[in-house]
Amino acid sequence: MKRIFGFGRKKKGQLPPGSASLSCPAGAYELRQKDLGKLHRAAASGDLAQVRQGLKKYGIDGRDKAERTALHLACANGHVDVVMYLVENKCKLNLLDNDNRSPLMKAVQCQQEKCVAILLDHGADPNLADTDGNTALHLAVLSGSIAVAGLLLEHSANIDAQNKEGCTPLILAVSxxxxxxxEFLLKKGADVHARDQCERTPLMTAASGGELSLIKVLLRYGADVSHKDTNGWTAEDYAVIHGYTR
Structure with missing residues (x-):
């Protein structure tokens, strides 16, 4: 299946190889010290005292060159105390960076569960979409985090949201x-018959990869074996075409 989610691309504001940067977890922003103001640098490093000082001089929602706020940086790096302080001081929760990602989306992508919980409890929108059309729930699926996916669903995340390729979180989980x-998404009511832009279903995606265990689960939830995509192919056709005649 064509990979269209955009996670391998170099992001705006990231470092060229060999540049001095702040350390960061997988999925977080790569940051050059010289590109950050004092407030953003303090938020990225988790220095709460400096964040407090910075708020006396700088706006809480000020942006850097990549449109990131202090909240984006604190969330991506898992600095829970800084996130809570910013939220309690009424920062805006749903501002978007250059990739159209909110602080919640960065917290999800970087698997910062506590930050995700704080943002959702204070009203962050779980249904915003990034430049690829992915919502926070799509990002939770990519990170493989059931706990974070569950938090998002508890706060009204759209379980069947489609990205720009028409992929729902369920289709993405299969791919x-x-x-x-x-299976968690299916138990929560995800549409087993969801279709991408080419009318491919989760069952077709599983069949094209010869994923027998996934196929069995999808069939147990009532997946339609007779559905045809825009090429007129069924899930069985996908299995045969990819060499999985079994």
Whole structure:
């Protein structure tokens, strides 16, 4: 299946190889010290005292060159105390960076569960979409985090949201071979008949990869074996075409 989610691309504001940067967890922003103001640098490093000082001089929602706020940086790096302080001081929760990602989306992408919980409890929108059309729930699926996916669904995340390729979180879970999160989504009511832009269903995606265990789960939830995509192919056709005649 064509990979269209955009996670391998170099993001705006990221470092060229060999540049001095702040350390960061997988998925977080790569940051050059010289590109950050004092408030953003303090938020990225988790220095709460400096964040407090910075708020006396700088606006809480000020942006850097990549449109990131202090909240974006604190969330991406998992600085819970800084996130709570910013939220309690009425920062805006749903501002978007250059990739159209909110602080919540960065917290999800970087698997910062506590930050995700704080943002959702204070009203962050779980249904915003980034430049690829992915919502926070799509990002939770990519990270394989059932706990974060559950938090998002508890706060009214759209379980069947489609990205720009028409992929729902369930279709994405199948394409990423995440059986556990796939079944979790199905138990929560995800549409087993969801279709992408080419009318492909989760069953077709599983069949094209020869994923027998995934196929069994999808069939148990009533997946339609007779549905045809825009090429007129069924899930069985996908299995045969990809060499999985079994």
């Amino acid at each position: 990423e071979h995440h059986e556990e999160i796939m």
